[in-house]
Amino acid sequence: MATAGVPRRFCRCACFCSENLYVARYRLHVRFRGEEQLRRDYGPILRSRGCVSPQDFQQLLAELEEEVERRQRLGQEAAARKALIASSYHPVRPHVYNTLQDEALAPEFLAAAEYSTSPGADLEGLLQRLETVSGEKRIYRLPVFTAPFCQALLEELEHFEHSDMPKGRPNTMNNYGVLLHELGLDEPLVTPLRERFLQPLMALLYPDCGGGWLDSHRAFVVKYAPGQDRELGCHYDNAELTLNVALGKAFTGGALYFGDLFQAPSALARPLEVEHVVGRGILHRGGQLHGARPLGTGERWNLVVWLRASAVRNRLCPMCCRKPELVDDDGFGDGFTREEPTTVDVCALT
Template sequence: MSTFFQCQCFMTNNIYLQTYNLHVDYRNSEQFWKDYGQSLKSMGCCSETDRRKVTEEIQNELQRRSTLDVDSHKRKQIIKETYRPLYPHLYKLKEDFFHPEFLHLVDQCITSQSLMSVQQYLHTISEEKSIFMFPVFTEEFCTQFLEELVNFEQSLLPKGKPNTMNNYGVLLNELGFYEDFLNPLRIHYLQPITKLLFPKEGGGNLDSQKGFTVKYKVGEDVDLGYHYDNAEVTLNVCLGSNFTGGELYFGDMKTVPLWKTTCSTVEQQPYCGILHRGQQLHGALPVTSGERHNLVIWMRSSSIRNRLCPMCDRIPILVPAEAYGDGFTQERQTVDVCGVF
């Protein structure tokens, strides 16, 4: 396995202020208030108390990030030694987990390598934005997988946040789903699809991923602000149907502000995945009842991101990281795709 790294910008960029639904960069206090003071004031951050709360929120997030790898490694070891899975067979990927239409889609992508031949297996949400939906897993698998997640969540074992913006969900690496589940899922099943649909984004050279689940429920996280992913390609699978609301909406790529684009709204379908470019701006409308659980896989191509970090838009300055880090490698790889750079 290659040694993967993070970009140094992880400690300065894309810090999410949940109170104001705003992503910010923070290098020092002077820079921060100069860059964001007026915007925050227009959102109601007016008093010294408000400003102090913002600073505390940023410092708490930076502290979390500074020990993220070490803390995650500790949690993973404790879970491995202590947790007793409800369904041990789920942890090793099997073909009968998949919906038959998904297997047909993968087979067509491998054998024909033609966009025309796979159209019948895809629901194209937006051809212009390259957003697609298709069945992925069976109902039986999703039911058992959700029961496994609930079993873990109800345990007293330590748990990390799935990402910066979501507070409820499970990091699949820590639970033990990487080596025998997510890796073969990416390599043998998802990459044939992404190679055909996302060649410019390195879809044929995806060599790492971050996998996690997220949960939305009234009284907890109910929606998700407008953002882009730290990924080249993202798969978002709806694991069940016991909810109302929670539609996804997609704008343009991250370089285009929301007010300049028309959003496409997508109602999530049980057991189906939505596949899109990681740098596609998107969000989720509020869940109005029930619980929505999603499996999210951020797939990364070091041959793309080694040239330009997708989070700071600069040549990445690499720092050591545990496991897959953020998908960077020390090799300055390239992809033979016209117009990528």
């Protein structure tokens, strides 16, 4: 157990520097251990997607080596950025850094969370308080934030984007956006959102996937706009569960589409598509393969919270599907712990 008053230490799995490296040009996630392994495992599919000349392959090889080096430095660099931002950045909407208040949350979200903590609460009762997008895929939607809070948060994020502060990108697939823990919004905003509201909801919706044992998260905002990222390839999240909230602005297109659990949408079947609505959040399992259709017009900003349960991921890393090989991290970590596993009857998303 973590000592009272001491922040809990989270680790990464060693696979972070070798698995699930995304190559946007070829719309492919790859495992990378060197040139020989890359040719052996991905040669045919790379050639089918346009990587045909020796120059193409050498460029890809250089990009993957650079990405591995970036991941190895990520923890230290993220900690340094966070420290600099904390000492030098001046918010334009300081009130969004206050501890999360009920006034920022949609009445429907508050009602669902309150029901989830009430005596005798069950799944059937909770489902009456939110929208079931797909019962089969266990995808749900409900309002999360009020319109004024979405607007204030968006103004703060834009102000930060236009500042000269250093910025870490959300992940290898999203090149525009903000990491909330670096900006200093993790402790006042995301942690209480997870602990007070999301955990009781997820405990009823996803008890078999660690919903009642959420003990960490990774939160970031992604931005889609003309000339920047416009769509997102099919992938699954490094999370047991995911919340995706549209913050704004005005936009068309960009719907989320879903395949099956750890399985891409079939070319013969029409995938489930879910339109974004500002202020509303989409809840789904992290292993549910999904992507985003191309943006039509405008800008779309979304808050994404990867919710993690060490009781699940300490048994099986969701990215390499093996028992995690733990590596200490200087930054935020990926939700793994060195503690003895909790005895809890959960599936490991296998």
